[in-house]
Amino acid sequence: MARVNVGVVGLGVQGLAHVEALSGLHDARIVAVADLDFERAKKVAREYGIPRAYDSAHKLAQDSEVEAVIVATPDYAHLEPVMTALREGKHVLVEKPMATCLEDAEKMAEEAKKRGVLLMVNFENRFNPPFAYVKELLSRGELGVPLHAYIRLSDTIYVPRKMLSWASKTSVAFFLMSHTVDLARWYFDGEVREVYSVSVSRILKDIGTPDAYAAILKFRGGFALLESSWILPETEPSIFDFKLELVCSNGAVYVDTQKESLTLCTAKAHTYPHLAKLYRLHGTPTGFLKEADRHFIECVEGRAEPIIKAEDGVANVRVLEAIVKSCKEGRPIRL
Ligand SMILES: NC(=O)c1ccc[n+]([C@@H]2O[C@H](COP(=O)([O-])OP(=O)(O)OC[C@H]3O[C@@H](n4cnc5c(N)ncnc54)[C@H](O)[C@@H]3O)[C@@H](O)[C@H]2O)c1
Numbered sequence: 001m002a003r004v005n006v007g008v009v010g011l012g013v014q015g016l017a018h019v020e021a022l023s024g025l026h027d028a029r030i031v032a033v034a035d036l037d038f039e040r041a042k043k044v045a046r047e048y049g050i051p052r053a054y055d056s057a058h059k060l061a062q063d064s065e066v067e068a069v070i071v072a073t074p075d076y077a078h079l080e081p082v083m084t085a086l087r088e089g090k091h092v093l094v095e096k097p098m099a100t101c102l103e104d105a106e107k108m109a110e111e112a113k114k115r116g117v118l119l120m121v122n123f124e125n126r127f128n129p130p131f132a133y134v135k136e137l138l139s140r141g142e143l144g145v146p147l148h149a150y151i152r153l154s155d156t157i158y159v160p161r162k163m164l165s166w167a168s169k170t171s172v173a174f175f176l177m178s179h180t181v182d183l184a185r186w187y188f189d190g191e192v193r194e195v196y197s198v199s200v201s202r203i204l205k206d207i208g209t210p211d212a213y214a215a216i217l218k219f220r221g222g223f224a225l226l227e228s229s230w231i232l233p234e235t236e237p238s239i240f241d242f243k244l245e246l247v248c249s250n251g252a253v254y255v256d257t258q259k260e261s262l263t264l265c266t267a268k269a270h271t272y273p274h275l276a277k278l279y280r281l282h283g284t285p286t287g288f289l290k291e292a293d294r295h296f297i298e299c300v301e302g303r304a305e306p307i308i309k310a311e312d313g314v315a316n317v318r319v320l321e322a323i324v325k326s327c328k329e330g331r332p333i334r335l
Helices: 013-022 038-048 057-061 079-087 102-115 129-139 158-163 172-188 288-300 310-329
Strands: 004-009 028-034 052-054 068-071 091-095 119-122 146-155 194-200 212-218 223-229 240-248 251-256 279-281 284-286
Touching: 004 013, 004 057, 004 079, 004 288, 013 028, 013 038, 013 068, 013 288, 028 038, 028 057, 028 288, 038 052, 052 057, 057 068, 057 079, 068 079, 068 288, 079 091, 079 102, 091 102, 091 288, 102 119, 102 310, 119 288, 119 310, 129 172, 129 240, 129 251, 146 158, 146 172, 172 212, 172 223, 172 310, 194 310, 212 310
Parallel strands: 004 028, 004 068, 028 052, 068 091, 091 119, 146 223
Antiparallel strands: 146 240, 194 212, 212 223, 240 251, 279 284
16 A cells, blocks of 8 residues: 655644644654654654654655645744745644744745645644544534634643743644634634723743633634633643533534543642543554544545645634734734
């Protein structure tokens, strides 16, 4: 069976998750990995039996065997790895947010169009079963039309303080609301017309990034209220809290993924382990990240139509920029 030859750039938390997910896909083969930290790239290559390791995205893009590239560098560092891959004619799946400024996102989308290659953004929650099921219900017309939504995605303070070395170069808006803006656009099936937002900046002031944002997105037929905090206490049983309430003309739907029907109590703490995204089930990687990667590979093979287009990534960044601008200027922003 022909396999798509993939390269992965950026081998931190999310890049490694992609490597793991891809290792469970039959029609994908990782032929190269790259990280600025060359030792890390070599280690990952060794552990997964990947033929080549590089210390730059540019070198990986020049690898003639690579057909498709997954970019999982920090939020602010997507442009160069994506552009260098696109210019070499590779298909690209870039992590969310597509960019931390609209100009970068637009450059990527234009380049992909010019080269006639695929550019997708990893809005992986479109493959997360409860969120995908909500979309299915809407598409079947079972709930009527969406009228208002509340979507909360927050992290404990562990994420900006200890997990990300680059929290000061992004914000909880770009890092987390990229997911919820995407879900809102997907469910309301249209563009955001106006954004009004507020933020608070006290606890993370030393690293120069806001603690939390709340944003109201106005769509043609309704609104979504988004809330994302980066300062939940580390004693929370889960590193994140992710909830949706969607009220429609003919019903309502509620999602809570903080607790995946599992509570683990040890002598030290009680926690909610997260298995839905990626988990080795009897030795084989499974989960919705694998489904997101599978979809990308099937699109590269021409066996599927992209569920997420480059334009979705661009529109997402446009809304995120407006959220930040609305806070700064203390007024609604029309889009
Ligand atoms: N889809 C999701 O739910 C999800 C979850 C976590 C992270 N992410 C996204 O994935 C991306 C990576 O996040 P992370 O948490 O893995 O970060 P990380 O800091 O753990 O890893 C980033 C890696 O990229 C490498 N790197 C940085 N610049 C590079 C460059 N120019 N070329 C090659 N390598 C480079 C670093 O050395 C590091 O190993 C971010 O955009 C983040 O928002 C998405």
